[in-house]
Amino acid sequence: MQNYELGILDTRNIIKTLNDSCNYDFKNYALTFFKRRVEYIIKKHGLKNAAGFNEKIENDKNFKDLFLKEICVETTEMFRDPSLWRYLKDNFLPKLVPNTSSFKIWFPEVSTGEELFSWAILLNELKLLDKVQLIASSISNKNIEDIKEGVLISKKIESNNANFERIFSTKNLTNYYSLKDDKAFLDTSLIKNTKFLKQNVIFDEFPKGIKLVVFRNQMIYFNQILQERFVKSLHSSIVPGGHLIIGNNEKIDYWNCDKDYTQICKSESIFKKKLS
Amino acid sequence: MYKAVIIGGSAGSFQVITKILNSLPENFNFPVILCLHRLKHVRSGFVEALSIKSNIPVIEPFDKDSIKAGTAYLAPSNYHMYIELNKRIALSTEEVVNHSRPSIDLSFETAALAYRDKLLGIILSGANKDGAYGLKKVKQMGGTTIVQDPKECQVSTMTDASLKMSKVDHILSTQQIINFLLKLK
Numbered sequence: 001m002q003n004y005e006l007g008i009l010d011t012r013n014i015i016k017t018l019n020d021s022c023n024y025d026f027k028n029y030a031l032t033f034f035k036r037r038v039e040y041i042i043k044k045h046g047l048k049n050a051a052g053f054n055e056k057i058e059n060d061k062n063f064k065d066l067f068l069k070e071i072c073v074e075t076t077e078m079f080r081d082p083s084l085w086r087y088l089k090d091n092f093l094p095k096l097v098p099n100t101s102s103f104k105i106w107f108p109e110v111s112t113g114e115e116l117f118s119w120a121i122l123l124n125e126l127k128l129l130d131k132v133q134l135i136a137s138s139i140s141n142k143n144i145e146d147i148k149e150g151v152l153i154s155k156k157i158e159s160n161n162a163n164f165e166r167i168f169s170t171k172n173l174t175n176y177y178s179l180k181d182d183k184a185f186l187d188t189s190l191i192k193n194t195k196f197l198k199q200n201v202i203f204d205e206f207p208k209g210i211k212l213v214v215f216r217n218q219m220i221y222f223n224q225i226l227q228e229r230f231v232k233s234l235h236s237s238i239v240p241g242g243h244l245i246i247g248n249n250e251k252i253d254y255w256n257c258d259k260d261y262t263q264i265c266k267s268e269s270i271f272k273k274k275l276s
Numbered sequence: 277m278y279k280a281v282i283i284g285g286s287a288g289s290f291q292v293i294t295k296i297l298n299s300l301p302e303n304f305n306f307p308v309i310l311c312l313h314r315l316k317h318v319r320s321g322f323v324e325a326l327s328i329k330s331n332i333p334v335i336e337p338f339d340k341d342s343i344k345a346g347t348a349y350l351a352p353s354n355y356h357m358y359i360e361l362n363k364r365i366a367l368s369t370e371e372v373v374n375h376s377r378p379s380i381d382l383s384f385e386t387a388a389l390a391y392r393d394k395l396l397g398i399i400l401s402g403a404n405k406d407g408a409y410g411l412k413k414v415k416q417m418g419g420t421t422i423v424q425d426p427k428e429c430q431v432s433t434m435t436d437a438s439l440k441m442s443k444v445d446h447i448l449s450t451q452q453i454i455n456f457l458l459k460l461k
């Protein structure tokens with residue numbers, strides 16, 4: 001268990017420092033999450049306390065980008081929630097993609113990249129990878145560099161493989177990565193046409209003309225104010241009839257949101273933007 | 277004086293939880309936060325099984341749901357469940373803690389901060405140390421702590437660890453826990 005604990009006041013101080021010295025606004029992140037995450041970063045880098053953290057962030061340029069990487073939660077595993085992926089494979093994607101040109105899929109925060117690679121693999125299996133444009137944004141340059149190299153956190157390989165087999169019963173995920181020393185490397189040709197954007201989705205402009213947004217288990221790190229603002233902004237980014245996929249226990253929740261989105265599948269969190 | 281009840285359990289706790297939910301009245305005036313270890317791939321079935329005998333609604337909350345009295349909130353599979361200071365649920369997919377997601381320590385620790393001395397924390401049967409640290413935090417923040425009598429537990433690793441880590445207020449049998457809850461004010 002963690003032995004360093006931030007007080008609420010210290011946490012708010014850190015939020016202020018990040019805003020004043022780097023222009024990063026974390027005040028609408030979920031507080032318990034943010035506090036816990038910063039405690040983890042303080043401990044990992046031996047910074048002792050809030051003052052130590054603030055000093056480092058103000059004076060060490062490299063630490064800023066590292067902080068942005070570490071504030072992002074690693075994706076738990078590839079193909080998390082196999083039932084969603086089975087639905088995407090059997091029902092959702094085959095009907096959707098072939099009928100359109102320039103099918104843009106946007107990942108507003110790719111974090112450690114497992115979700116992006118999972119999508120690329122699924123599309124490849126369905127022979128649809130050449131028909132889509134994947135766009136992957138991240139708050140952290142370091143995340144984007146690591147993803148481009150295909151590095152996979154090897155302790156997760158077992159659950160990745162198990163998930164894959166639950167979706168493609170006769171196939172094996174090992175075709176898509178190679179093992180070198182103690183690390184696994186995903187086949188980076190899968191993402192050779194992916195467009196990467198270093199951006200902070202909370203402030204920066206959203207790409208337009210998106211057919212599908214994949215943002216699973218990322219909104220949970222926002223408070224309800226930021227969630228609402230974010231989903232409303234997404235609305236102008238997604239084309240009419242386009243879709244948004246969020247995590248199982250996430251919801252779209254703002255006044256009159258039923259006017260904008262309908263859930264297309266009862267058991268999975270897939271929402272369709274209404275036509276008008 | 278209480279504002280919420282939080283219960284943690286693992287192996288051997290299912291029947292105890294069922295009994296407790298079955299004994300609470302429909303108008304039970306506190307939220308019940310449940311963090312129970314569960315299989316990661318089995319998303320459905322658990323909340324339904326707990327609901328059958330419960331007199332209060334049992335739900336797997338959505339992220340940022342407000343916590344209300346008279347409802348039981350079960351931590352969803354493969355998520356940690358935190359309690360925000362504004363008494364909302366916050367879910368997280370951060371690393372497993374004590375080999376568990378949901379982790380009882382994390383739910384208890386965040387609930388302790390949100391409810392302070394108005395929280396009742398209960399640790400039940402289980403085969404893992406998860407929860408012991410969380411229960412200590414409940415006590416530290418001024419809350420009341422109960423551990424199921426290890427003699428009664430199917431597996432007593434969790435209760436033993438909790439008793440070792442902090443000075444617990446009460447060691448009670450399932451029936452005594454129920455009586456305690458029924459008198460809660």
